[in-house]
Amino acid sequence: MKGMELNSLKQMFNSYIRSWKTNGINHVTTLIVLSFAFTIILSLSTLTLNLERILTSWGKNTEITVYLSDSVEKSTISNLEMQLNKISQIESTKFITKKDAHLEFKEQMSQYAPELMDDEDLASALPQSFRLNLKPHVESNHLASLSEKISSFAGVDEVSYGQQWVSQYSAIVEGFKKSGWFINLTILLSSLFIVGNAIRMSISQKREEIEILELVGATNNMIRVPFVFEGALTGGLASAMAITLSYLVVVAEREIASSIGFFWNFSQQIAFLDAYKLVLFILFGSLSGALGSYLCVRKLNSGWAASRRLGGSH
Amino acid sequence: MIELSHVYKSYPGPVHALRDFCLKIDRGEFVFLVGPSGAGKTTLFKLISAFDKPTTGYVKVGNKRIDQISIGEVPYLRRKIGVVFQDFKLLRDRTVSENVALPLQIIGERDSIIKNRVREVLDQVGLKYKEEYYPEQMSGGEQQRVAIARALVHRPGILIADEPTGNLDPELSQEIMNLLERVHAQGTTLFVATHDKGIIEKTNRRVISLREGSLERDGIEFSETNV
Ligand SMILES: Nc1ncnc2c1ncn2[C@@H]1O[C@H](COP(=O)(O)OP(=O)(O)OP(=O)(O)O)[C@@H](O)[C@H]1O
Ligand SMILES: [Mg+2]
Numbered sequence: 001m002k003g004m005e006l007n008s009l010k011q012m013f014n015s016y017i018r019s020w021k022t023n024g025i026n027h028v029t030t031l032i033v034l035s036f037a038f039t040i041i042l043s044l045s046t047l048t049l050n051l052e053r054i055l056t057s058w059g060k061n062t063e064i065t066v067y068l069s070d071s072v073e074k075s076t077i078s079n080l081e082m083q084l085n086k087i088s089q090i091e092s093t094k095f096i097t098k099k100d101a102h103l104e105f106k107e108q109m110s111q112y113a114p115e116l117m118d119d120e121d122l123a124s125a126l127p128q129s130f131r132l133n134l135k136p137h138v139e140s141n142h143l144a145s146l147s148e149k150i151s152s153f154a155g156v157d158e159v160s161y162g163q164q165w166v167s168q169y170s171a172i173v174e175g176f177k178k179s180g181w182f183i184n185l186t187i188l189l190s191s192l193f194i195v196g197n198a199i200r201m202s203i204s205q206k207r208e209e210i211e212i213l214e215l216v217g218a219t220n221n222m223i224r225v226p227f228v229f230e231g232a233l234t235g236g237l238a239s240a241m242a243i244t245l246s247y248l249v250v251v252a253e254r255e256i257a258s259s260i261g262f263f264w265n266f267s268q269q270i271a272f273l274d275a276y277k278l279v280l281f282i283l284f285g286s287l288s289g290a291l292g293s294y295l296c297v298r299k300l301n302s303g304w305a306a307s308r309r310l311g312g313s314h
Numbered sequence: 315m316i317e318l319s320h321v322y323k324s325y326p327g328p329v330h331a332l333r334d335f336c337l338k339i340d341r342g343e344f345v346f347l348v349g350p351s352g353a354g355k356t357t358l359f360k361l362i363s364a365f366d367k368p369t370t371g372y373v374k375v376g377n378k379r380i381d382q383i384s385i386g387e388v389p390y391l392r393r394k395i396g397v398v399f400q401d402f403k404l405l406r407d408r409t410v411s412e413n414v415a416l417p418l419q420i421i422g423e424r425d426s427i428i429k430n431r432v433r434e435v436l437d438q439v440g441l442k443y444k445e446e447y448y449p450e451q452m453s454g455g456e457q458q459r460v461a462i463a464r465a466l467v468h469r470p471g472i473l474i475a476d477e478p479t480g481n482l483d484p485e486l487s488q489e490i491m492n493l494l495e496r497v498h499a500q501g502t503t504l505f506v507a508t509h510d511k512g513i514i515e516k517t518n519r520r521v522i523s524l525r526e527g528s529l530e531r532d533g534i535e536f537s538e539t540n541v
Contacts, residue, residue: 011419018407212403215365216417216464217393219386304367304388 012229019230023205030198031238037187037194038242038285042273043249044180050270051173064132064143066150069157072128076155083153084130089146094131101126127157188288195231195292202230203300210300224297228290235289239282247272315341315472315503316362321371323357323527331357332368333527339505341471344498346514347507349524355507356400358524359476362505363397364388375472393421396465398475400507402457404449410460411436411445417468435463438493440486454481462490466497473497475506479513487513 020027066084068077077095084093096104105126147159203210213223250272257270273281316339323332331354339345347355360366361373364380373380375391383391396417404413411432418428436442439459449457458481465473475494479487491513498504508514514521523531 022407209405209407212405213416213420214389215363215392215397215399215403216420217389217391218420219389222420 012226015226016230016233019202019206023202026198026201027234030194030234031241034191034194034234034238034289035241035245037191038239038281039245039249041184041187042242042246042281044183046246046250046271046273048173048177048180049273051176053271064134064147064150064159064161066130066132066156067127067158067160068129068155070127072155077128080153080155081130084132084150087146087149089135089142091133091135094133096129096131098126098128101129191235191288192292192295195234195289196296198234199227199231199293199296202227203297220300224294224300227297227300228293231293231296232286232290235292236282236286238289239285242285243278243281315339315343315376316505317374318358318361318368319372319374321361321368321373323354323361323366324369330527332361335371335527335529337522337529337532339503341503342498342501344494344504344517344519345506346517346519346521347505347524348509348514348521349507349530352526353524354527355524356476357527359397359474359505359507362472363395363474364391365397389420393417393468394471396468396470396473398458398461398465398473398478400476400480402449402461404457404460404464406449409446409448410441410452413449413460414463414467416464421468431467432463435467438466439463440489455483455486458482459486459490462493466493469500470502472503472505475504477507477509479508479510484512491517 081093084090143161147161150156151159210223250270254270318335318337321332321335322330324330349355361368362375367381378391414432414435415428418431436445439462441456441459444452444456458478462478479490482490487510494504494506518534520534522529
């Protein structure tokens, strides 16, 4: 495009370097503050991600047991089995008769309560049930609604999946996600402010340059775009630094988790965001930098900035 | 080409920098502006170069009234005018050649063309070997010549020069005047403020003289009292 040469990448980069030379401290401070802010955002996202991963991995191991009513008919049972097999989240169903249940119970309990072993009343008291395995992608927080659905089927007495644990944990994760959003939004807004402030300092430092450019015929965009570029570069740099910082945090967490070692796979569960998300994050950093600076320079050049400033003195 | 009609310009304070000032300069003219310090010469140039707006009255450049063009058009008007500012207005953190290249970069000229043209103009003002200097490494007279080079580099239709030889010795002054003559010969309209009697006497051109913001004289003959 004609008239854009002044804003070629090379030119704007040069101007960014010049601005570092004359105003390095401002740049360093901004970068540090901004990358800490971004590190908080990243670490929160990583934490939420990891909590969710744990939730999902529990979901994989979760079984649902569907206890049947005592007086249930054979036809009701086969009907129920058909209904269960139609549910897409369920991988497999296994029918457990009263006898199976008793045998299993005996196996599990023999060490603890041998005197119960031959109690025939108990054997008949254990209900028949279906044991359901879930497909891997089913998340634990869907268990509640799934079990509610199954409860309403004919012949079902009770559905059990270790409700308390999972639902409490998933409530915590949900809460975390929500407050995470709030915190992220707050930090994001302050980041805009931080970048805006840095750009405002750059502007006042370049006041003379802006006026001269204006006087030799630079358009509004020619004057503004380099500042937006500067903001984007600052935001991008800060998010790259934030990625490095929060990666170090994750490495440290893994170290700690494996030294505690009370869950054999706990340290493996701690993951960092994948490459695709990291690229997105840098983009996000650059964009918020550009936005913060745009908000600042929007009204920068009226075409008569020089005369306006010189209006009172010479 | 340039027309001012009943222009008043006042700054905060009691004095009018310009009072009821009228002027017409035709295309291709070479006009000198004289007047004692504080007479309003720089103020007049600021109005013509769309640096500032008159308080009342109007300024026309080309066929456009500066107060009536849109903000978007202002830069394009400024590109048609080359201005040698009294205080040079060079960018301190750019080299001489970067400073001179600015008007060409703004119009999106190709790098190779810019390079050649900048060399050529710097050669004309006698600064061929100081391309890579920064303004603060140069004397006042050298900076002034950089400002002249920048005003000429894009071959503007109008050249306004606010005391372009103010810091130069007589020999260099004469060289710069010769350069301005050549630029004029190529069709550029020139409006030059100066205190240099010698120059005005020699050239025998139209001289406008200002006093306390008003037009005092306008004519070819030159009178001692006006400088
Ligand atoms: N920005 C300003 N604010 C207030 N007054 C100003 C301003 N600029 C100029 N003036 C006043 O306007 C009058 C004319 O000033 P101007 O700079 O045009 O004079 P000049 O003829 O260029 O003088 P010189 O030969 O010293 O450059 C002066 O009285 C000056 O004090
Ligand atoms: Mg002056």
